[in-house]
Amino acid sequence: RSLIGENRINIHGPCTILPRELRQNPLRKIWMPCKNGLPEKHISQRRVCMTNSPTLIVTVGLPARGKTYISKKLTRYLNWIGVPTKEFNVGQYRRECVKIYKSFEFFRPDNEEGLKIRKQCALAALNDVRQYLSVGGGQVAVFDATNTTRERRSTILRFAEQNGYKVFFVESVCEDPDVIAQNIVQVKLGSPDYIDCNTEEAIQDFMKRIKCYENSYQPLDEVLDKDLSYIKVMDVGQRYLVNLVLDHIQSRIVYYLMNIHITPRSIYLCRHGESELNIRGRIGGDSGLSSGGKEFALCLGKFIQEQNIKDLKVWTSQMKRTIQTAEALGMPYEQWKALNEIDAGVCEEMMYEEIQEHYPLEFALRDQDKYRYRYPKGESYEDLVQRLEPVIMELERQENILVICHQAVMRCLLAYFLDKSADELPYLKCPLHTVLKLTPVAYGCKVESIYLNVKAVNTHRDKPENVDISRLPEEALLTVPAHH
């Protein structure tokens, strides 16, 4: 790769580079070089995935080892941090091909018909992977299947090499019968394959299914596979073997996989109690709680006590209103600057009416792309997500936890847990005085919304119909919630 940029004017004479003009993108407040007034393409923003090649993550393992759980969770995490990722579950392809699942016999290693279909499904899935990575703008594809034979993995490696993809294997190894039984109960019984079976039958059949794979299972080998990049997760994370991590994204994936666990627990998310600035319809700032907010804090304390949660940790931001709320709980809490509300820069402590009056262009740009829009001298939701990543990583490590934060912050955290897209995220409803209780279940998260019955202003502003910069002030202010 050449060191020389595209702006060489005089190749033979002394090297003079004429620096390009810089323009600040009005939406994201990012300085971009431009020529003749138009932005030029160059590698500008720090993206998580700085690899030039897309990455293919390949799961490996017997059935009921958590491959799909890992695939879905990893995909959710990568998308949240801004790496376009998609999972491809070969079992899904099989279900589409063989409409009705009869029994484990389909998976018998001597069932030639079955093997043919399964191979076809794998190839069809790989084809879709190619579509996604090479044409569809995807950066990471998670190929979720057993991939238990060296032969199958060779096929995948050849495919990746042909297409210029990096391959990273994630193998899950587990021999603990309790863990496997729990896995079957949680996700297999509810599978479309067993929709017409009773529990006993389903378990029996599934155990026989696992047996079909066992004989031909060739785990990743320390010697034979020493040139492959992989992580072996053993006994649900007690132990890891990590081999040849090639780049940044693989390093992040390893770190993430090493921090997640499956111990049952609950995450409680809520905002601070209603604040003085909330009542006046002003955004940001560092005000204290209103009387309603204080009442909420007391109710929150009562609610937490009633929930009788084992070893609950409490986190707040470093802003007065979340700390005041936590204080009412009478429990130790931890302050994180990373949980501070989105910085509205020059718009701090303004009402929406004032933003419209003083910064109508900014106000419109924000409505056009609320996720990427950065306040002048402030932050964007996109910035927030980056700032919150260490919080999410630590949330994964923790067990029972209550996070008292702010509207934009809570939207970001919620989007992570509920797999909401960047478009949906800034409009998620996170009203004051409402606790969201998240409980991981099967492949996702159960949400319970608990309103603690203390009135508060509404701070949710929907996207107005007219987002054009030439719109009338009334159109801009149509969706502003009521306030004093």
Added chain:
Amino acid sequence: MEARRAQIRKRVRCESTASVPQFTNSPTMIVLVGLPARGKTYISKKLTRYLNWIGVPTKVFNVGQYRREAVRSYSNFEFFRPDNEEAMKIRKACALSALKDVSAYFTQDHGQVAVFDATNTTRERREVILSFAKEYGYKVFFVESICDDPEIIAENIKQVKLSSPDYVNCDKDEAVADFLKRIECYKVTYVPLDDDCDRNLSYIKIFNVGSRYLVNRVQDHIQSRIVYYLMNIHVTPRTIYLCRHGESDLNLLGRIGGDSGLSSRGNKFAAALGKYIRSQCIPDLKIWTSHMKRTIQTAEAVGVPYEQWKALNEIDAGVCEEMTYEEIQEHYPEEFALRDQDKYRYRYPKGESYEDLVHRLEPVIMELERQENVLVVCHQAVMRCLLAYFLDKSADELPYLKCPLHTVLKLTPVAYGCKVESVFLNVEAVNTHRDRPVNVSVDRDPMDALLTVPDHS
């Protein structure tokens, strides 16, 4: 007065603002395991530097040092023979002495992590450490380095053993021969951490300088961070270039922060930087800038693709953004004094502290560790933080490190540390370094406060 003092304390320090949430109630002992010349001391020192930088008080206890103090002059490898009873007694006493100091570090000096740097190659020795830790309630995390590549070991011996106090009077070949025999002495009794017998211990095994890792039973946040860090560092030779943006228009006016463009001298510097970088002929150089105009303008002149990191933005001076020091003294004299009292922990109203900056820069450091040749074009406070990491500067020194404009610092990892070359690119610029004044009292005279302000327009 009490209320004001409390307010000052609140602004200046908030208990839980450390980068690492205070989850670990028990102190942690990191115990190295491995034959000589496997990089244990390299890992120990680097890890200690990293942990201290992110705000976790950490200290290395190198048992070899204790041995050198006990046995004033090293004769030869025979000291390390497994049948040398006299020596074994001394070596065990040294280990116990070091453990005693570990305990003192935790209880008296408020240390959080102690790195016990020794071979610890026998199960028996590790048992001694585990019992010690259990008795005092310390967590233990083992870091074992396994390497059988003779080239790596030879390089290691060359880099750090030949210059050891042990070999100060030996010629090169003698030293190498003796050291190899020393390694053999340990091999006889070496029992690596075992998959089965040691399955209840927490550890990471590093194979061949990081091509493979085995991680067992990570107990908590700090161990998880340590594992992540160890998995990202490498020993491939490379160079890191640090510099600030060229002189900016606000620099000329003596104003802090903001997002101004380069002055004409700043532009000259940018061109000079481009020339300098090209003359260095650096293979695969990556260039990083912040999101601020002045660093991007500077990078543009180098003519190589660059990446913008928001995390590299200058410290946010909050309400003091774009002010001169004179104006800060006029409008916020108390803030100005508080800052001089504890520049590392002081947070600007609606802004950041150096402590916050370190936290924000941690992912940058992590990625710098992964990378090879990198040029980072950043800002004064940011550069101070990065430099403090590479040169192991304390929180007290950090905010006063000299990072003048138009000067490139070339950092090359060497032995256990970092070689620094300072390259001034011969384009004049204002001085932006303000020393700590003598009087930091809240009721000081404005003149006392402004004594050390550098000249500006």
